[in-house]
Amino acid sequence: MFRKTLLTFLVCGFFASPVLAQEAAAPAKDEPLTLQQLLERVKEGRVTDNSANKKRERQFINERNKRKSMLDDVNRKIDIEEARSERLEATFNANELQLAELEGLLNERLGVFGELFGVVRQVSGETSAQVGTSIISGEITGRLPALDELAKSKGLPKIKELEGLWYALQQEMTAQGEVKTFTGQIVAPDGIAGAAEITRVGPFTAISDNRFLRYAGDGKFVELGRQPPARFMDGADDLLDADAGELTAGVVDPSRGAILDLFLQTPNLSERIGQGGLVGYIIILLGIAGVLLAFERIFSLTLTAKSINNQLESGQPGGDNPLGRVWEAYTNNRSVDVETLELKLDDAILKEMPALERGLSTIKLISGVAPLLGLLGTVTGMILTFQAITLFGTGDPKLMAGGISQALMTTVLGLCVAIPTLLLHSVAASRSREVVQILEEQATGLVAAHAENNKGR
Structure with missing residues (x-):
């Protein structure tokens, strides 16, 4: 009893102490002034809190019942779908068995x-x-x-x-088995399509306006970016110009395009020359220089020989040619002795020799250097080939084709330059020797005639 009284006293003292401390101040509105009012306020608060708690409890119970109802609905749907899945699986298995039986029966009846x-x-x-x-x-x-x-x-x-x-x-x-002309769609190399007359030779070749075509599907033809050699184009012209029922030679690719593609992949002259590389171009330049020089020498010596022949036919001294100048030397030295005259004529012939033999050594040098340059290109090409083998192996022959092409092409170019220049040098040297021989014969004849005249005196 004493403990209860003491506890009551402490509680009252706790709530009463703020009131005693603020007695001098004015009391606030709605604040309890006495313990009785405080007690009433506490009771009102307990009633309000109990009401709110009961309200929240009712809301919680309602939400719980609602969630439980939803869970029950979902469980019922799951049970329904599982039952449906079992029925469908059983139906599927039954259908598979029936389908297998029907397929077997179908195969049996088809025979x-x-x-x-x-x-x-x-x-x-x-x-x-x-x-x-x-x-x-x-x-x-x-x-x-x-x-x-x-x-x-x-x-x-x-x-x-x-x-x-x-x-x-x-x-x-x-x-x-038909050769027929019809109107079809042709796609040019620039991508522009248009209608044109196309001549078809069976399933093998298609030609339009002297151009070979390739079928690209979807009813369209594509003009070849690179046309075959001229002999095939001539055959296409003959076929397009032939009358109905007329027999004519035409171009037929029995492989339906494979052989034509091989022809198109074959390099032309400029491409083959390009395979020779820098060494190949040097050989070609030397060849052109040697051939031009040889033709110039042959032409010049031919004119000189013709002028000398005309001089011999006329028998008159003088003239703008080597023989005329030799005769002029004889005319100017008739009064000297035979030995001196012979020396004078030899000197005149020696003066004509550089002009007659000019460029012949250069032509001969080019004919000898060209094969050596071809050999140099061959060695260079083989070096490139072995480099490709070292880097990439021998699995792809196309990687070695560039070096081999250079090796073979430079050899061919060297021989193609050496053979004609050597022949032209032989012709030019022969013309030069003919002129020199005529001069020597005439000089010898003049010396002999001069010696006989001096002997007669």
């Missing part, structure tokens, strides 16, 4: 027809591939969809589809 329809699908696929790349499809369009559908079909083909396959095969065979 040889199943193999026949397999062959039909195979032939349809092969025909579709051939028609898709055939030049004839540029003229006869719209054949691929039906063939593709039949080739991919897994069901039994209909009679109409079989007739369509037979008709496509017959149409292709008939068109392969």
Whole structure:
């Protein structure tokens, strides 16, 4: 009892102490002034708190019941779907068994027809591939969809589809034996497409306006960026200019473009020369210089020989040619003795020799240097080839083709320069010797005549 009284006293003292400390101040509004008022205020607060707590408790219970209801609904749906899944799985398994039984029954009833329809699908696929790349499809369009559908079909083909396959095969065979001109779409190298007249030689070659074409699919032809050599173009001209029913020679590629592609990949003269590299260009420049110099020497010596022959026919001294100058030396020295005259004539002939032999040594030098430059290019090309082998191995021959091409091309260029320049040097040297021989013969004759005249005196 004492402890209870003491506890009450402490509580009252705790709540009363603020009131006693603020007695001098004015009391605030709505604040308790006595212990009784404080007690009433506490009771009111307890009632308010209990009401709020009960309200929150009711809300919590309602939300809990709602969530439980939703969970029960979801569980019921899961049970329904699981039951449905089990039914569908059972139905699927039953259908698989029934499908296997039906397929077996179908194969049994088809017998040889199943193999026949397999062959039909195979032939349809092969025909579709051939028609898709055939030049004839540029003229006869719209054949691929039906063939593709039949080739991919897994069901039994209909009679109409079989007739369509037979008709496509017959149409292709008939068109392969025709030379026909039609209007088709041509795509130029710059990408611009236009309609033009195209002449088709079976399934092998297509020509338009002296240009060879390649079938690009979708009913369009592509003009070759590089046309074949001139002899093939002449055959194309003859074919385009031929009248109906006339027999003429034409260009036919039985490989349907493979041989034509090989011709297009064959390098032309400028490309082959370019394969020789720097050494090849040097050999060509030397060859051109040697040939021009040789022709100049041959032409000049030919004119000189002709002038000398005219001088011999006229028999008159003088003239702007080596023989005239030799005769002039004899005329100016008639009064000297034979030995002196012979020396004078030899001196006159020696003065003419540099002009007659000018450039011959250069031509001979070029004919000897050209093969050596070709050998240099060969060695350089082989070095490049072995470098490629060291870096990349021997798996791809194209990596070694550049060095081998340079090696062979420089050798060819060296021989092509050496052989004609050597022949031209021989011709020019022969012309020079002929002129010199005529001068020596005339000089010897003049000395002999002079000696006889002096002896007669």
